[in-house]
Amino acid sequence: MELEKKHSISLQGEKQVTIHAPGTVANMVCGFDVLGMCLKEPFDIMQVRLLDEKKITIISKDGYELPTDPAQNTAGAPLIEMLNEIEGSIGFEVTIQKNIKPGSGLGSSAASAAGAVVGANHLLGNIFSNEDLVRFAMFGEKVASGVKHADNIAPCIYGGVTLIRSIFPLDIITIPAPDFFVTVVHPQIEVRTSDARQILRKEVQLKAAIKQWGNIAGLVAGLLKNDLALVGRSLEDVIIEPVRSILIPGFDEVKTKCKEAGALGGGISGSGPSIFMLSTTETIAKDVEAVMKEVFDTIGINYHTYVTTINKTGAQIIT
Numbered sequence: 001m002e003l004e005k006k007h008s009i010s011l012q013g014e015k016q017v018t019i020h021a022p023g024t025v026a027n028m029v030c031g032f033d034v035l036g037m038c039l040k041e042p043f044d045i046m047q048v049r050l051l052d053e054k055k056i057t058i059i060s061k062d063g064y065e066l067p068t069d070p071a072q073n074t075a076g077a078p079l080i081e082m083l084n085e086i087e088g089s090i091g092f093e094v095t096i097q098k099n100i101k102p103g104s105g106l107g108s109s110a111a112s113a114a115g116a117v118v119g120a121n122h123l124l125g126n127i128f129s130n131e132d133l134v135r136f137a138m139f140g141e142k143v144a145s146g147v148k149h150a151d152n153i154a155p156c157i158y159g160g161v162t163l164i165r166s167i168f169p170l171d172i173i174t175i176p177a178p179d180f181f182v183t184v185v186h187p188q189i190e191v192r193t194s195d196a197r198q199i200l201r202k203e204v205q206l207k208a209a210i211k212q213w214g215n216i217a218g219l220v221a222g223l224l225k226n227d228l229a230l231v232g233r234s235l236e237d238v239i240i241e242p243v244r245s246i247l248i249p250g251f252d253e254v255k256t257k258c259k260e261a262g263a264l265g266g267g268i269s270g271s272g273p274s275i276f277m278l279s280t281t282e283t284i285a286k287d288v289e290a291v292m293k294e295v296f297d298t299i300g301i302n303y304h305t306y307v308t309t310i311n312k313t314g315a316q317i318i319t
């Protein structure tokens with residue numbers, strides 16, 4: 001394997017930055033591990049501070065018991081990889097105010113990983129490309145779920161909708177997306193991505209695969225052509241959703257009723273349990289939210305909802 005070139009740095013600028021690290025919807029229903037979309041809300045707030053010794057410190061400012069050992073932390077592991085490619089005695093202190101609940105299906109681990117590398121890169125004078133940042137941040141996903149995947153990381157760093165055609169080697173394509181409204185319901189149950197991956201069948205019937213790649217191509221074409229009907233009918237997953245949806249009480253009802261309320265379509269956000277729906281207007285998106293609330297009120301499961309839009313910028317430095 002080719003050795004990465006070491007970057008030598010000279011630091012004169014800021015010593016600390018604050019970052020908004022947004023949530024993301026991986027898979028976008030049919031594109032398991034290859035499609036993802038960045039959301040305006042929810043988002044984590046992170047600070048990255050430059051240290052003058054080679055170490056990484058993680059400070060968690062939320063009630064979640066996430067590991068603070070950098071090698072086991074989704075923000076720490078990517079920074080270890082980044083430091084390996086830098087010459088000099090520097091390090092980072094990362095403070096995380098997590099608003100995206102771990103195990104929500106809204107890219108919580110990716111937000112920490114992406115926010116950390118975007119913040120650190122800014123302090124280093126942006127010496128790394130976005131593709132490098134995705135490469136580092138995927139180490140955070142490995143820590144979180146045991147597997148490297150970039151369908152939360154890439155949209156969190158690039159913003160908008162991204163297609164990850166390949167992760168080895170990385171091949172990321174940004175896709176211009178219409179100004180959709182996104183409604184999300186997060187039932188307060190935890191689904192660990194590693195568990196939600198474990199239950200998937202390892203083999204796929206050819207008939208199902210044909211349907212799935214037809215839908216992925218249809219979704220990408222629909223986004224590019226701004227063909228909303230095509231987007232709507234391509235939001236169909238015949239491989240993953242039938243298996244994973246059993247982990248989400250009320251899933252089928254939410255989906256059917258949201259479409260009746262006018263949503264273009266939607267499905268499980270990432271590995272769940274959150275469910276997302278795309279709509280063309282805010283009014284429809286709010287009607288969809290009301291339907292989601294009604295279903296979970298009836299079942300008796302607590303939830304959070306968001307009516308938001310696609311975040312076109314990704315993780316951002318705010319100060």
Ligand code: HSE
Binds near residue numbers: 027034107151196197
């Ligand atoms: N593509 C990943 C999965 C995303 O569905 O397992 C996890 O957020």
